[in-house]
Amino acid sequence: MRKFSTFQITLMSLLIALLIIQTYVPITIFPGAPTITVGHIIVAIGAILLGPGGGLLLGTVWGGLSFIRALTMPPSPLSVLLFTNPVIAFIPRMLVGWTVGWLFKHLRQKIKTTSLLAGAVAFVGTFLNTGLVVLFTYLFFVRDPAALLKAFGQASSTTGLFWLIAIMLGANFVTEAITAVIITPLVTTPTLHIIDRRHR
Template sequence: MTRHQRIRRNTLRAIFMAIIILQDLVPFFGNIPLGPLSITTLHVTVILAAITLGPGEGAIIGGTWGILTWIRAFVAPTSPLAPLVFTNPLVAIFPRIMIGVVAGYLFRLVVHYCHSQRLAAILAAAAGAITNTGLVLGLIYLFYRTPAVAHAYGVNVSHLLPALLAIMATNGLAELLLAVIIVPLITLPVLEVRRRLGQ
């Protein structure tokens, strides 16, 4: 990698980090509160970074979001549930990192075998959204089958799993559709410009 390429990559990484920070801090920009939940749009930015910069950079951007999620759970929670579960770094940070890894590698894999950036972007967007929702809810169920968490969802402990599955089918679906629509619209023109510039 040349010095110019390193500078460009570092600049793009910084831009993505700045966007993540803005989305996380500006109300209703990155997190839309809905009862005990918070519908996020930040996963889209992580997926965009993973596709345009690669899975490693996507993991860094996702990790940035995860660290912010973890810190905010202590100082400025985005929902009543956040202080109960996102104070655990495994729940707050690991799923965000994995968005970038899964989306970035899947995009490369699909492009390699199918030679379609559009299909690759759509599948990577869907996989990134599912990774985030699935890991967060799965880890909540694994570590936090407690009355306090169940109460935050408005159910008792015995009904926590159905409640989490319902969230997967509602919040998760909304976040998936958002990613599938927005990611190709942004990434395909960016990738085309980079191809024409020989980058």
């Protein structure tokens, strides 16, 4: 079983604390829409610095926090419908953490520009999170969309349900993807240089 160093445990604790903070400081660009999150950035940073195992753990924490917030202090009606479902709350976030860590680990020897790779895998993680939330939401609500459409402020017609979900969540995706591509390399590139020097 892998043992984490003091540095890794400290970094993990810091990132979990940041996840807790961002969970309770939501940002919404459309009334009723899911909140914009920086959780994907925190998880991506952790996955790059700690590997796929660390990313998976952080993704699980992020999913758990989304689930708890939706149950106790939901920022919108849509958040209640989506993130009280454990599949929607946990699976996308867990896969984001593991996938970003795995991609960075296996592509680092091929792509020498660390900042470029970090930005690319952060974008993939953001896309994966939004894409899976859209997919699972559609699968769970396609047969009975009334409650979901009501949360969107729409009539009970099922016409274009998938595209309605995709557009609403996609608006958040654009902002989240841009911030992930910019912030993730800014944090991870110098930190990785420090880590690499310590292990020489």
